[in-house]
Amino acid sequence: MIEEYNPKNNEEKKNAIKEVMQEIVLCGLSKSGFFSDAAFYGGTALRIFYGLDRFSEDLDFSLLKKDKDFDLQEYFPILKDTVKSFGLNVDIELKKKTKDSNVQSAFLKGDTIEHFLLFYPEDFVQGINKNEKVKIKFEIDTMPSGLATYETKYRLLPTPYSVKLYDESSLFSGKIHALICRSWKSRVKGRDLYDYIFYLSHKTKFNLPHLREKLIDSEFIDKNTEITCNEVKEMLIKRFNEIDFEEAKKDVIPFIKDIRVLDIWCKDFFVSITSELESK
Numbered sequence: 001m002i003e004e005y006n007p008k009n010n011e012e013k014k015n016a017i018k019e020v021m022q023e024i025v026l027c028g029l030s031k032s033g034f035f036s037d038a039a040f041y042g043g044t045a046l047r048i049f050y051g052l053d054r055f056s057e058d059l060d061f062s063l064l065k066k067d068k069d070f071d072l073q074e075y076f077p078i079l080k081d082t083v084k085s086f087g088l089n090v091d092i093e094l095k096k097k098t099k100d101s102n103v104q105s106a107f108l109k110g111d112t113i114e115h116f117l118l119f120y121p122e123d124f125v126q127g128i129n130k131n132e133k134v135k136i137k138f139e140i141d142t143m144p145s146g147l148a149t150y151e152t153k154y155r156l157l158p159t160p161y162s163v164k165l166y167d168e169s170s171l172f173s174g175k176i177h178a179l180i181c182r183s184w185k186s187r188v189k190g191r192d193l194y195d196y197i198f199y200l201s202h203k204t205k206f207n208l209p210h211l212r213e214k215l216i217d218s219e220f221i222d223k224n225t226e227i228t229c230n231e232v233k234e235m236l237i238k239r240f241n242e243i244d245f246e247e248a249k250k251d252v253i254p255f256i257k258d259i260r261v262l263d264i265w266c267k268d269f270f271v272s273i274t275s276e277l278e279s280k
Contacts, residue, residue, distance in 0.1 A: 001157050002119050010127055011254075014112070014134065015055045017119050021088065021136050022059055023048065023158060025108060028082030030161040032075040038063050038140060039150050040165035041174060043195060049153050050168060052198055054191070055255045059138035062148070062166075070142045072104045083108065086158060087118060102143035108136040145213040148173075169280045172199045173211035180235045181218045188244055190252035190262075193270065200273055208232070208279040229279040236277070240270040 001023070005016040022044055029035065042060030046052040063070060076092050083090050088110060095105035112132040116125045148170040154162050166174070178192050199206075208229065215221045249262045 013116065013120060013123075017115050017134060018057075018136060019047075019055065020119070020158075021083075021108070021110075021115075021134070023155065024083055024086055024088065025059060025079065025136055025138065026163055027155070027158055027161045028079035029075060030163060031082055032078035034061075034075050035162070035164040037067075037070070038164070039148070040163050041148075041171055043191065045165050046171055046195065046198070048155075049163075049165060050171075050202075052195065053256070054194060054252070056191075057137065059136065061138065061140040062144040063140065063142055064144075064150075064164075066143045068102070068142055070104070070140070072106055072140055076106075079108075089114060103139050103141055105137065105139045108138070109133045145210065145217045147207070147209040147213050149207060149210070167207075168199070168202075168204045169207040170210050172204045172206040173208070173214065175199065176206055176211055176232065176236065177214040177218070179239055180215070180232075181220055188248040188251060190248035190250070191255060193243075193248055193265070194252050194256065196270075197273070200276055203276075203278075205278045205280040206232075229277065232279070233274050233277055236274050237271050240267050240274070243267070243270075 001020045002016060005012070005019075007013040007016050026040070026048075038061045040059070040061055042058065043052065043054070043056035044059050047054065047056050073094055080090070080092050083092075090108050090110040092106060092108050095107060110133065112134045113125055113128055113130060115134050116123070116128065149167050150164055150170070151167045152162055152164050154160065165171075175192060175195050178189075179196060182189060182192065208227070211232065212221070212227055215227070216223050216225075221227065245265045245267065249259075249265060252262065253259050
């Protein structure tokens with residue numbers, strides 16, 4: 001798996017390690033029966049299964065049905081055994097909530113230098129803090145919005161396994177929802193914009209009913225409001241008028257290899273390409 005990468009520096013090597021470890025985690029969760037209850041979504045799902053060409057940090061999951069009592073920890077033993085079977089020495093721990101939330105988070109952590117020696121045995125390791133940890137964060141939404149649509153996909157490495165995930169139209173709805181509703185505060189999340197371009201360039205149609213449910217859950221619209229594709233375009237254009245695109249570029253640069261693709265980013269560009277948006 002690591003041979004697919006051609007990392008040039010420590011940062012690229014770390015990202016390659018994390019991406020391989022993400023797939024090992026997916027394999028372990030699959031073996032644990034996790035995907036009978038949950039589906040994979042988000043940027044990492046888009047990268048692994050649909051070819052998004054940027055690094056994505058976290059693994060995001062959603063239950064298939066709402067369940068506030070869901071216990072993510074019950075899957076940890078098989079997940080940990082699977083990860084260790086590949087020679088990775090890691091700890092898995094549930095993140096303690098500091099406020100009431102429908103999202104459960106966990107971290108898989110290992111020693112960075114130890115993993116460098118495992119993944120790159122021929123290389124001389126330097127420039128890494130001896131206390132640095134490689135971390136894989138995964139989260140699950142226990143009270144998801146409804147009307148997402150799913151599909152099952154298969155991977156051969158690290159060993160054959162299957163994953164239930166949101167199909168492209170539902171993934172796109174999640175990204176549109178993030179663009180419309182995400183609170184960026186002082187940091188504009190340029191990764192949302194990058195992914196938006198990816199979906200449009202692949203002529204992906206978004207799942208309008210699922211987006212509507214997510215907008216209702218976020219209290220952006222009320223439950224009696226119907227929306228059309230044109231109204232979604234208007235919501236996006238309003239958002240594009242508010243964005244500092246220079247800040248957005250800074251956010252996405254660490255996650256992509258060719259930063260020249262960002263040169264065209266501006267309000268007029270995003271408003272123009274939104275004319276091509278279509279709903280399913």
